[in-house]
Amino acid sequence: MSAEVRVGLLGLGTVGTGVVSIISRHQEELRHQVGCPVTVTKVLVRDKQKHRPVDFDGAFITDDINDVLTDPEIDIIIEVMGGVESTREHLLTALKNGKHVVTANKDLMALYGSELLKVAAENGCDLYYEASVAGGIPIIRSLCDGLAADRITKMMGIVNGTTNYILTKMIQEGSSYEDVLKQAQELGFAESDPTADVEGLDAARKMAILATLGFSMPVGLDDVSVRGISSVTKSDLEYCDQLGYTMKLIGLAKRDDGRVEVSVEPTLLPKTHPLAAVHNEYNAVYVYGEAVGETMFYGPGAGSLPTATAVVSDLVTVMKNMRLGVSGRTVQGPLHERVLKQDNEIESKYFLRLRVLDQAGTFQAVTSLFASHEVSFEKLLQLPIEGEEVAEVIVITHHTSKQNYEALYKKLSELDVIESIESCYRVEGGH
Ligand SMILES: NC(=O)C1=CN([C@@H]2O[C@H](COP(=O)(O)OP(=O)(O)OC[C@H]3O[C@@H](n4cnc5c(N)ncnc54)[C@H](OP(=O)(O)O)[C@@H]3O)[C@@H](O)[C@H]2O)C=CC1
Ligand SMILES: N[C@@H](CC=O)C(=O)O
Numbered sequence: 001m002s003a004e005v006r007v008g009l010l011g012l013g014t015v016g017t018g019v020v021s022i023i024s025r026h027q028e029e030l031r032h033q034v035g036c037p038v039t040v041t042k043v044l045v046r047d048k049q050k051h052r053p054v055d056f057d058g059a060f061i062t063d064d065i066n067d068v069l070t071d072p073e074i075d076i077i078i079e080v081m082g083g084v085e086s087t088r089e090h091l092l093t094a095l096k097n098g099k100h101v102v103t104a105n106k107d108l109m110a111l112y113g114s115e116l117l118k119v120a121a122e123n124g125c126d127l128y129y130e131a132s133v134a135g136g137i138p139i140i141r142s143l144c145d146g147l148a149a150d151r152i153t154k155m156m157g158i159v160n161g162t163t164n165y166i167l168t169k170m171i172q173e174g175s176s177y178e179d180v181l182k183q184a185q186e187l188g189f190a191e192s193d194p195t196a197d198v199e200g201l202d203a204a205r206k207m208a209i210l211a212t213l214g215f216s217m218p219v220g221l222d223d224v225s226v227r228g229i230s231s232v233t234k235s236d237l238e239y240c241d242q243l244g245y246t247m248k249l250i251g252l253a254k255r256d257d258g259r260v261e262v263s264v265e266p267t268l269l270p271k272t273h274p275l276a277a278v279h280n281e282y283n284a285v286y287v288y289g290e291a292v293g294e295t296m297f298y299g300p301g302a303g304s305l306p307t308a309t310a311v312v313s314d315l316v317t318v319m320k321n322m323r324l325g326v327s328g329r330t331v332q333g334p335l336h337e338r339v340l341k342q343d344n345e346i347e348s349k350y351f352l353r354l355r356v357l358d359q360a361g362t363f364q365a366v367t368s369l370f371a372s373h374e375v376s377f378e379k380l381l382q383l384p385i386e387g388e389e390v391a392e393v394i395v396i397t398h399h400t401s402k403q404n405y406e407a408l409y410k411k412l413s414e415l416d417v418i419e420s421i422e423s424c425y426r427v428e429g430g431h
């Protein structure tokens with residue numbers, strides 16, 4: 001290893017500025033851990049004229065990727081610019097040029113992680129991506145190292161800071177969805193296209209990464225059932241509150257007898273559930289292991305310095321591997337083949353809000369449909385709407401299979417006495 005480690009930084013936005021700042025402010029601690037100075041020598045941006053809120057210590061700023069990828073002096077590439085197809089090409093080139101890679105890019109890792117990891121190993125290079133899941137929480141490291149002895153059976157958590165920020169502000173302050181989304185963008189939590197956040201795709205990418213690592217099984221984005229928060233209304237949140245629940249965008253990955261389910265969806269949790277107390281851009285992930293039992297990881301899931309901490313910690317790992325001469329030899333591929341559960345094997349409770357005709361016979365028609373689908377009620381509430389001939393019926397079911405629930409939902413939507421199904425959500429936690 002040379003007397004200095006040189007880093008090429010791709011991207012100088014929210015995360016990139018945090019990386020520059022930590023590397024410069026924590027130089028003494030970094031040098032102590034890795035035994036030599038670390039310097040960002042080149043930085044790639046889109047717009048060289050833009051004002052930057054950090055002093056990048058004489059690093060060369062370029063808008064030409066080749067200035068970084070072909071520089072023989074650069075040992076490690078930190079990719080914090082985002083993007084998928086062209087970024088994949090750039091990182092493949094970097095790895096083939098013998099450069100180690102650290103990335104925060106979950107879009108890329110969820111789609112091309114296995115390919116990139118394979119090419120990294122073939123070229124004796126490291127590829128680390130701690131920041132790609134749950135920002136500053138060391139969740140990937142915990143799964144790969146801290147819990148390496150265990151067999152993980154379930155991971156459940158809040159893995160998107162933007163949507164947690166939005167739901168928190170809507171619930172606690174009654175803010176409008178649009179206003180809070182704008183705030184989350186200004187604070188640097190949201191993706192450049194926030195659709196990925198609010199429609200659950202960002203969380204799905206993270207859950208695919210977590211499931212792949214936790215279950216040692218190649219789980220892809222297409223294997224994740226995804227629903228976002230864009231259709232959640234204030235009245236849904238008010239009903240949840242009245243019933244003793246809060247709403248969170250929950251990522252769930254479960255394994256039973258070698259078969260897995262992975263989902264992301266707005267979910268009701270009892271207010272007493274520990275995940276109900278995770279607010280704003282904070283994330284938390286419960287990990288259940290057969291031997292360890294229940295563990296919970298909590299911390300900031302988005303934002304400049306928290307995310308950059310994960311990136312620079314990966315940088316330290318890469319430098320330690322260089323020093324030990326084990327670069328590219330620390331990662332194994334999945335142990336198991338991917339086996340997904342069928343809908344009749346996926347169990348949950350559900351919340352349903354129905355607008356029904358307020359007339360004799362309605363209640364019986366609704367309840368007999370539930371009974372014929374073997375779905376029973378845990379809670380049932382009928383609220384007449386003043387001045388209208390309709391009432392709202394709120395149901396929380398007992399556990400049922402996704403197959404039964406979907407068949408019931410279809411029949412309910414066809415029933416004459418039901419004007420509309422206003423909303424439906426999964427319910428987790430409790431018994
Ligand atoms: N923000 C967060 O809290 C977190 C983000 N991430 C991930 O980190 C990555 C970066 O996110 P973030 O910092 O928020 O993004 P930003 O949009 O704030 O920054 C992106 C940076 O990359 C540069 N860039 C983008 N595309 C190109 C391109 N084609 N060529 C050259 N430069 C380019 C931009 O240049 P310019 O400044 O000139 O526009 C900018 O400096 C993403 O993959 C994101 O998903 C992961 C965890 C948390
Ligand atoms: N947009 C993401 C950023 C971190 O991954 C989020 O809001 O969690």
Ligand code: NA
Nearest residue numbers: 130133135137
């Ligand atoms: Na992380």
